[in-house]
Structure formats: C-alpha cells, structure tokens
Amino acid sequence: MIEVEQLSKSYGPREAIKNLSFQIEKGEVVGFLGPNGAGKSTTMNILSCIMPASSGSVKICGFDVFEQALEIRKIIGYLPETPPLYSDMVVYDYLAFAARLRHVPLKNTQSAVEKVIEKCSLKEASDRIIGRLSKGYQQRVGIAQAMVHNPDILILDEPTIGLDPIQIIEIRKLIQELALSHTIILSSHILPEITQICKRVIIISDGQIAAVDSLDALTTRLRxxxxxxxxxxxxxxxxxxxxxxxxxxxxxxxxxxxxxxxxxxxxxxxxxxxxxxxxxxxxxxxxxxxxxxxxxxxxxxxxxxxxxxx
Amino acid sequence: MKNIWIIAKKDLGSFFSSPVFYSLTSVFLILNGFIFFNILNFFSLQSFQAQQMRGGGMGLNLNEMVIEPSFHNMAVILLLIIPLVTMRSFAEEKKSKTFALLLSSPIHLIEIIVGKFLACMIVIGLMILLSSYSTGYLMLVGNPEMGPVITGYLGILLMTGCYVSMGLFASSLTDNQIIAAVISFGLALFMWIIGWGAQASGSGLGQLLEYLSLITHLEHFLKGLISSSDLVYYLSFILFGLFLTYRVLESSRWR
Structure with a gap:
C-alpha cells in the first residue's frame, strides 16, 4: 500500500533523512521509533504530501506523492506533531470544516462529524471553543480531524505527546480500535506505546533506518x-x-x-x-x-x- | 470553486468571531464619518457664501467637491486598515501550525490563496458598504451624478484588491503578523507614491513610474471614466500579487 524507496530529504546542508526504504501493507499498524530529531516527522510530512522529498520516491496506493498529491490527500488522514487546531473555532465547526476540506459531501458532513465525535468521545466538548479545551481534548480533536473523512491511511505523529497517563491510555485504546479498520502509521519516542499498539516497528536513528521488523523478530535478533x-x-x-x-x-x-x-x-x-x-x-x-x-x-x-x- | 468558498467561509467565520474585525470596522467608520462630515460642512459653507455673493449657488459641484475628496480620503484610510485585515491570513496559519491541515487536504494551493483573497475582499467590501450611508445621505439631500459614484466605488474596490493581494503576499513571507502588516503597509504606500519618482527620472522611466502608481489609476475612476488601461493595471496588479504569494508558499514547502 505504501512503498518508500531511497527517500532522502535535506534542509540546506543538513540531511534529515537518508535513503529510507520500506514498505507498508494494507491493514498494518506500523510504528516509527526513534529519538528526537531522528527524522520521524520529516518522513511523515513527506508521506502526507506536505513537503516534497529531496530525492527518492513514495507511492501510496499506486499514486506518487509528488505527482498525484491531491489523490493521495483524499485517502490519508494526518495528525501533525502539533495538532492543526484553530483555537478560536468551536469543535463541531472545526470538524465540519475539516470534513468539507476533505471532500465529504455537504449532506454527509453532519453524520461524518457526529461519528468521529462519538468515536473520539468528544461529545461533551463538541460545542466548546478549541482554545479553551485541555491538552488531552485538543489532541483528541486532532485525531478526530484526521479521521473525519474516513481515510484508508492514518498518519499520526506522536499522538500521545504531552498527555497525562490516563489520557495516554484513552488515546492508545482509540488507536487500537482504529487499527481494526485502518492502516496506521504512528510515530513515538515512548516505547511502551509502540509495544502495545504496533505489530511492526521501523526504527529510525540519525535519518537512517536502523531496523524494520516485527517486535518478536526484533527481540530475538537483538538478543x-x-x-x-x-x-x-x-x-x-x-x-x-x-x-x-x-x-x-x-x-x-x-x-x-x-x-x-x-x-x-x-x-x-x-x-x-x-x-x-x-x-x-x-x-x-x-x-x-x-x-x-x-x-x-x-x-x-x-x-x-x-x-x-x- | 467549492473549495475556494470553503476556505473563504472559514476565514470569514474567524473574522466575525474576533474583535479585530469589529475594532477595525469601528475605526474605519469613525474616521470616514468624521472626514465626510467636515468635507460636507466645508461644501455647505462654500455654497452659502457663493449664494450670498452671486445670488445663486451655481457652479458648485457636489460630485467634485464632496464625493471625490471622500473617495480620496477613503483610499488613504483603507491603506491603513487593509494591512491589518490581511496580516493574519497566512502568518497566523503558519504560527499556529494549522497550515498543515490545509496542505494535507485535497485542495490546491491556488484555491487556498484565492479563498483567503475572497474572504479579505468580502470583509473590506462590507466595511465600504457600511460607510456608504454617506453617499446615500447625499442622494437624499442633493442630486449628485450617479455615474462617477458607481465608477468611484468600482475603482476603490479594485484598489482594495491590490492592497489585499500585496497584504497576502506580505503575510505569506512570515509567521509574524506584525511583520506582515508592516511589510504590506510599506509596499502599499510605496506603490502609492511611486509616481513621485517621475520628476527625478527621465521621461521614459518617469512615465513608467507614473503608470505604476496606484493612485494615478484611481483618478480616472473617480472622474467617472473606466478605461481599459486602468482595468488592466489593477487586475494584473492583483494577479501578480497572488502569483507572488503562490510562489512564496510553494517554495516554502521545499525548505
């Protein structure tokens, strides 16, 4: 479903990622693991067509991220590291706006928004202004925004960052539920999260892939x-x-x-x-x-x- | 087209829910009203004097003496107000990282830019509409010629378009709203006074500078004249500003 080949990206002289190659199958839940500054966010930005790569190719469902970005954007949902929230908007309006941006027809918008509000347990917050919500709620609105158009692929950049332990457990549960019906790419530097949610791990360090494997295989290989x-x-x-x-x-x-x-x-x-x-x-x-x-x-x-x- | 409207509607929503719009509109209306009152007062004094001296207020033209200077002054106030309307367009999106939402959605960058342009134009159009009570009042008590009034509004709107496209360009350069406002104010003022350079430079360059000036083209509209040269100037100015915005935003994705 996602094929990444020889992907590189440099910011000026600094190489953020170097020759990444990996593949992700439909229905998989893959974790990107790496310390801060390893190139996780850069990779995710490229996958979600926000940023073009310096070299290499990415194909998602047969579409090229550079040539056919608009097609890809229809089938992905992206939660950046900082959730893209308009702090002056009401949760419901914001989600409706996100749905319309992703080509959800006007007559289906209401049901789509209500569905994600239900899924992300945002019911009691749906008529509140985003800027006044707690960090945990804001993060959930961020996830809701990424899945409001029911995309095939969800790309979540550090979805549990900055949350308290209870909120982390809730978000983790939500992601596990989503994993049943979506292909999910998730990044984190919190390890237990990856062990709990992901079946396969891509470990990135210094912009290069250190290992791609299932958790079991990694454990045996590294012992x-x-x-x-x-x-x-x-x-x-x-x-x-x-x-x-x-x-x-x-x-x-x-x-x-x-x-x-x-x-x-x-x-x-x-x-x-x-x-x-x-x-x-x-x-x-x-x-x-x-x-x-x-x-x-x-x-x-x-x-x-x-x-x-x- | 649908996408453009989705973007514009969202921006309009945040304009109308923020105090910025209301304070800007109030300031605009108060300044505009005060200037209109003084111009009208001066006019009535003049016509009163003329009546006493010549026994008839002939020769004093409402269009030339009230409406035209009002438009001129409105253009100056807009020069001050518009950078404050446009400054947030891209700067705020970039600062609060919400631009990623738009960029990861299946809409074209051009649609985003045009949507934001449209939103700013509607906001300022609304301000101008609210201030048009002055013209309405003149029609009630006097008998102004309607042609120059209509072309005057058209000219002001086109000029607004130029200010807005420069403002969007400035806003795309930075994630700081104040810097965006300063740059767009500087640009707009410079494009206003660029004709002053005509005297210092030779005749060829002088003519060019004169032609580039925003205000030269407004004169014709205020006199009731729609010339294709002015229309082409304003429209290409707007398109050029939007094109620059596009280039800046497109190239910033590569960095």
Whole structure:
C-alpha cells in the first residue's frame, strides 16, 4: 500500500533523512521509533504530501506523492506533531470544516462529524471553543480531524505527546480500535506505546533506518547475549567468583545480596551448569530464569550502536 | 470553486468571531464619518457664501467637491486598515501550525490563496458598504451624478484588491503578523507614491513610474471614466500579487 524507496530529504546542508526504504501493507499498524530529531516527522510530512522529498520516491496506493498529491490527500488522514487546531473555532465547526476540506459531501458532513465525535468521545466538548479545551481534548480533536473523512491511511505523529497517563491510555485504546479498520502509521519516542499498539516497528536513528521488523523478530535478533537471573537462599562471597569462572559467562553482577544477574553469550545454555554448581555447593537455588530484553533495551542499544559506527 | 468558498467561509467565520474585525470596522467608520462630515460642512459653507455673493449657488459641484475628496480620503484610510485585515491570513496559519491541515487536504494551493483573497475582499467590501450611508445621505439631500459614484466605488474596490493581494503576499513571507502588516503597509504606500519618482527620472522611466502608481489609476475612476488601461493595471496588479504569494508558499514547502 505504501512503498518508500531511497527517500532522502535535506534542509540546506543538513540531511534529515537518508535513503529510507520500506514498505507498508494494507491493514498494518506500523510504528516509527526513534529519538528526537531522528527524522520521524520529516518522513511523515513527506508521506502526507506536505513537503516534497529531496530525492527518492513514495507511492501510496499506486499514486506518487509528488505527482498525484491531491489523490493521495483524499485517502490519508494526518495528525501533525502539533495538532492543526484553530483555537478560536468551536469543535463541531472545526470538524465540519475539516470534513468539507476533505471532500465529504455537504449532506454527509453532519453524520461524518457526529461519528468521529462519538468515536473520539468528544461529545461533551463538541460545542466548546478549541482554545479553551485541555491538552488531552485538543489532541483528541486532532485525531478526530484526521479521521473525519474516513481515510484508508492514518498518519499520526506522536499522538500521545504531552498527555497525562490516563489520557495516554484513552488515546492508545482509540488507536487500537482504529487499527481494526485502518492502516496506521504512528510515530513515538515512548516505547511502551509502540509495544502495545504496533505489530511492526521501523526504527529510525540519525535519518537512517536502523531496523524494520516485527517486535518478536526484533527481540530475538537483538538478543545478542542472554541474561539470566539467579536467586539463592544462602549467600556467600564465593558465588560471584564461581559464576564468573564459568565458561561462556561475560559478566555477573550482584544487585541485592543473593540476587545475581548473569550475562552470557548467545545460546550458551548454561542453566544446567549453574544448577549443578548450586547443588554441589549447597547455595539453595530459589530462582533461575532467562530474561528477555524489553524494547527499551533494544531501542537504547540500537541507537547507541548506530552512533558508535564511525 | 467549492473549495475556494470553503476556505473563504472559514476565514470569514474567524473574522466575525474576533474583535479585530469589529475594532477595525469601528475605526474605519469613525474616521470616514468624521472626514465626510467636515468635507460636507466645508461644501455647505462654500455654497452659502457663493449664494450670498452671486445670488445663486451655481457652479458648485457636489460630485467634485464632496464625493471625490471622500473617495480620496477613503483610499488613504483603507491603506491603513487593509494591512491589518490581511496580516493574519497566512502568518497566523503558519504560527499556529494549522497550515498543515490545509496542505494535507485535497485542495490546491491556488484555491487556498484565492479563498483567503475572497474572504479579505468580502470583509473590506462590507466595511465600504457600511460607510456608504454617506453617499446615500447625499442622494437624499442633493442630486449628485450617479455615474462617477458607481465608477468611484468600482475603482476603490479594485484598489482594495491590490492592497489585499500585496497584504497576502506580505503575510505569506512570515509567521509574524506584525511583520506582515508592516511589510504590506510599506509596499502599499510605496506603490502609492511611486509616481513621485517621475520628476527625478527621465521621461521614459518617469512615465513608467507614473503608470505604476496606484493612485494615478484611481483618478480616472473617480472622474467617472473606466478605461481599459486602468482595468488592466489593477487586475494584473492583483494577479501578480497572488502569483507572488503562490510562489512564496510553494517554495516554502521545499525548505
């Protein structure tokens, strides 16, 4: 549905994104992940035909973003980083204006607006002036604006930025509902959000794609080492030494007394050895389990590794 | 065409819901009314004196002595007012990031520009309409010639169009409304007085400068004359301003 090839954009001498290529299928929910200034917003601006790329091509449903921008704009809904709200307008009028801008026929405008007001739970705010609404409501009006014409593709740039935790949960729920019937591209630097909503992640760092994969695949791929947690009943100082002496163990750290984290090489499979060791020395094993790394770790790792490459 | 009206209607809505429109209209009407009163007062004094001296107020022309100077003064007040009407058009959209909404919608940039032009023209047209009570009053008490009145209003409207297109251009350059107002005021005043350069320059260039001046072309309209040269001047002026606006907005997307 969306094909991006060798996309680059530079602002003067500064290259915001370099040779991005990826594809997004119909019905997918894809997360753009990257630190601030990685090029997420630039990419989204290009996808929504607001800004032309310096080079490369983007095709959405077979339409070229540069040549056939008007066609594409009919089928996308875009929520920029700052929601494009007229602070002096009433919510209902604003949404009706957005619907008319996106070619919703006059006779369907009312039902379209009422539908998004319902979906985004804006009912009690619909006759209020946008400038007086709380940030959470404004963000919801922003999302409502993007979907008022029922577009096939929703592009949401940091939809939960600046919201309080309850509002974040609400918006997340809304996006999950929308995901059932729309193709959604979502950017964020908040990781739990991506893990909860997206099936596939595109990680951008320094304007380049660091990884494109499903979350599971990313987790396995990036688990270059394995980590075990060991809990014992009887603590003594020799444990640390004996663990470190084991083959394939990279590092051992003691967090609390009798609680150790063991970093070992990938596929080391040393649980048996540790258990044997514990039996022989009567440490009294309480817990021994592998930990999978969270996306946070992956994210940190990715961006850190990217910057280490000369 | 439908898209143009959608944009214009939205802008009109924000004009009428903001105090800016009401304060500008009040100032415009008060200044206009005060000037009209004084011109009329002067005229009645003159005709009274003429009557006493010659025993008949012949030779004093209502069109020449009241309506024409009123239009002139209105053109000056509009010069001050219009930059304040047009300044928000693009500057505010850019400042509050709402321009992204328009740009990501399936409408052409030209439609956005023309829609905003139309909205400003309607707002100022409404101001002029409200001030036309003065002409109505003259028709009630006197007997002015209607031709120059109608062409006068046409000339004023065309001149307004020029101011507005310059104002939109200025507004497209910046996201700061004050800068937009200052630039468009400067541009409009300069285009008004550009003919003054005619004396200093040679005859060829002088004629050109004279022709470029906004006010030279208004004179003909106020005298009741519609010449194609003036119409072409005003219309191409407006189109050129809108074209520049288009170029600025289009190129700013690349940066």
């Amino acid at each position: 270059k080492g394995e980590r075990l947690v060991l809990n014992v009943r009887r603590n003594n100082s020799e444990i640390l030494e004996k663990l470190r002496a084991l083959k394939k163990v990279n590092a051992v750290t003691e967090h609390q007394p009798a609680n150790y984290t063991i970093d070992c090489e990938p596929n080391a499979d040393i649980q048996d050895e540790i258990a044997q060791l514990s039996l022989n020395n009567q440490w009294g094993i309480v817990e021994l389990k592998p930990v999978s790394m969270t996306l946070e770790d992956i994210f940190l790792k990715l961006t850190l590794e990217e910057s280490e490459v000369p």
